[in-house]
Amino acid sequence: MSTVRLTDFIKAYDVRGLVPEQLDASVCRALGSSFAQVVALPEGASGIVVGYDMRPSSPELSRAFAAGAAAAGVDVTVIGLCSTDGLYFASGHLGLPGAMFTASHNPAEYNGIKLCRAGARPVGLDSGLAEVRDLAQWQLDRGHLHGGTAAATPGTVTETDLTTAYGDFLHGLVDLRGGRPLKVVIDAGNGMAGLTAPAVLQREGLPLEVVPLYFELDGTFPNHEANPLEPENLRDLQAAVPAHGADLGLAFDGDADRCFVVDERGEPVTPSAITALIASREVAREVAAGRSPEDVAIVYNVICSRAVAETVAELGATGVRTRVGHSYIKAVMAEHEAVFGGEHSAHYYFRDFFFADTGMLAALHVLAALGGQDRSLSELVAGYDPYVASGEINSTVADVAAATERVLAWGREQGARVDTLDGLILTGPGEPMWWLSLRPSNTEPLLRLNVEAVDTETMTRVRDTVLGMVRA
Structure with missing residues (x-):
C-alpha cells in the first residue's frame, strides 16, 4: 500500500508537491492513467497533450505521466519545454485535454501539474480533479494501474514543437508592426519566458529592442525566485530599465503565464492598471467591429482596484465581478462570453485565447498600446491608477x-x-x-x-x- 497521500498536495486548482517526497514517477504515472480514464476517454478525446517547464524533475515526471496515459489507451502528444499558456494554446489548437508540469513560482524543490480539458477548459477539484486524484490514489494503494488491467490497445507517445505556432497565434491577435520603436527589458527569472520571449518578441521586423535578464532556463533559480509578485524579485528589473534607457520592463513568473510591468522610471505598474488598459483596448476593438459597448463584458476579481470597474463603466461596457481564482474567473468569462478578464495577481484572460490566461498576450497589448502613441508608460497608465x-x-x-x-x-x-x-x-x-x-x-x-x-x-x-x- 502506498504511503503517499495525494490529498496532501493536490489542491483546489492543481497538483503542487515536493519532489520526490510527494511527487515522483510512480505518482505521475498513476495520475496520467487516471487523467486518461476520468477526463480524456469519457470526453471522447483522441488524445492528450503534455508540456513541461525547466525544472530538473520535469522531464522525468512528464514522461511517467505520458506513459500512464498511454497505457490507459490514450495517444499522447508531448510538446516539450513550454510556458503554461503555451500548453493552453496547444490544448485549444489541437482540441485535446492537457497537462502542464510546473510548480509556477514555487521554489526549486517543488513541481506540479496543471490539468485542463480540451480547449483549455480548467480542471479543478469541483470539475474532475477530485476524481482524478481518487482514482490515482486507488491505483497507488493497490500497486497497479487501470484497475489491474491495461488498455487492450495502448496509446502512442509522439513529440512535436508548437513554440512557433504559439507565437504566430499571439501575433495574429495583436499586431505590433507599425508602432514606434521601443526598448524593453525582460526579466525571465530563469523561467520559461527565456524560451517564449525570444520566440514571440525577438522576431524579425518587430519595432522592439529586447534587453534580456536571466533568459537561461534554470529550474534552480540562481538569481532570484521567479515570483514577481514579491517586490524583492523585481529589483533587478527596476534597476535595469532606467539604466538601459528602456521604455518599459516586463517580468514573468516561472511558468510565464503571469506578466508584471515596470514603467520607464523603474516603477511597478499595478496589475489593476494593466487590466484597465487592456480592457479599454478590447472594448474599443469590439466596438470597432460593430458591437454595442453594453454587449461587451469584462471580468475582474474582487481585489482589483476600483479604477477597473470605473474604467469599464466609462467605456459603457458590462463589468462582472468574480471571486479570486482562475477556475472561477474562467467559468464566469465563459458564462458571459467576456472578451477579457484580469486579476490583481497579474493573471490576464482572453476570450480569443480559449478563455485562458496568458502573460505574453497581455505583454503584447501593453507594447502595442505604448508603441501606438507618444507618451511614456507612466503617463499612459496614470489615469488607470488614481488610488x-x-x-x-x-x-x-x-x-x-x-x-x-x-x-x-x-x-x-x-x-x-x-x-x-x-x-x-x-x-x-x-x-x-x-x-x-x-x-x-x-x-x-x-x-x-x-x-x-x-x-x-x-x-x-x-x-x-x-x-x-x-x-x-
Whole structure:
C-alpha cells in the first residue's frame, strides 16, 4: 500500500508537491492513467497533450505521466519545454485535454501539474480533479494501474514543437508592426519566458529592442525566485530599465503565464492598471467591429482596484465581478462570453485565447498600446491608477472566524457596505473613499488584507485599524 497521500498536495486548482517526497514517477504515472480514464476517454478525446517547464524533475515526471496515459489507451502528444499558456494554446489548437508540469513560482524543490480539458477548459477539484486524484490514489494503494488491467490497445507517445505556432497565434491577435520603436527589458527569472520571449518578441521586423535578464532556463533559480509578485524579485528589473534607457520592463513568473510591468522610471505598474488598459483596448476593438459597448463584458476579481470597474463603466461596457481564482474567473468569462478578464495577481484572460490566461498576450497589448502613441508608460497608465493601495498583507491568526467577525463588527459601526462574494468586503459609507477585502487562505490559518483608498492617509488609517483587530 502506498504511503503517499495525494490529498496532501493536490489542491483546489492543481497538483503542487515536493519532489520526490510527494511527487515522483510512480505518482505521475498513476495520475496520467487516471487523467486518461476520468477526463480524456469519457470526453471522447483522441488524445492528450503534455508540456513541461525547466525544472530538473520535469522531464522525468512528464514522461511517467505520458506513459500512464498511454497505457490507459490514450495517444499522447508531448510538446516539450513550454510556458503554461503555451500548453493552453496547444490544448485549444489541437482540441485535446492537457497537462502542464510546473510548480509556477514555487521554489526549486517543488513541481506540479496543471490539468485542463480540451480547449483549455480548467480542471479543478469541483470539475474532475477530485476524481482524478481518487482514482490515482486507488491505483497507488493497490500497486497497479487501470484497475489491474491495461488498455487492450495502448496509446502512442509522439513529440512535436508548437513554440512557433504559439507565437504566430499571439501575433495574429495583436499586431505590433507599425508602432514606434521601443526598448524593453525582460526579466525571465530563469523561467520559461527565456524560451517564449525570444520566440514571440525577438522576431524579425518587430519595432522592439529586447534587453534580456536571466533568459537561461534554470529550474534552480540562481538569481532570484521567479515570483514577481514579491517586490524583492523585481529589483533587478527596476534597476535595469532606467539604466538601459528602456521604455518599459516586463517580468514573468516561472511558468510565464503571469506578466508584471515596470514603467520607464523603474516603477511597478499595478496589475489593476494593466487590466484597465487592456480592457479599454478590447472594448474599443469590439466596438470597432460593430458591437454595442453594453454587449461587451469584462471580468475582474474582487481585489482589483476600483479604477477597473470605473474604467469599464466609462467605456459603457458590462463589468462582472468574480471571486479570486482562475477556475472561477474562467467559468464566469465563459458564462458571459467576456472578451477579457484580469486579476490583481497579474493573471490576464482572453476570450480569443480559449478563455485562458496568458502573460505574453497581455505583454503584447501593453507594447502595442505604448508603441501606438507618444507618451511614456507612466503617463499612459496614470489615469488607470488614481488610488492608493496597501498591497496584500498576510496575517497568521489563531481564529480566522473570530478575527473576521471583529472586522465585520467594526465595519458595521462605520456604516460600511458589506459584501461577502469572496471573504469579507467592506466599502466606506462616504468620503474619503475606501474599501477593503479580508479573505481567508484556503490552505493556511491566514487572513489576507487588501485596502484601497482615495489618499495615503485614509488607506493607512484603515489598514492599521483593521490589522490591529486581525492581529489582536
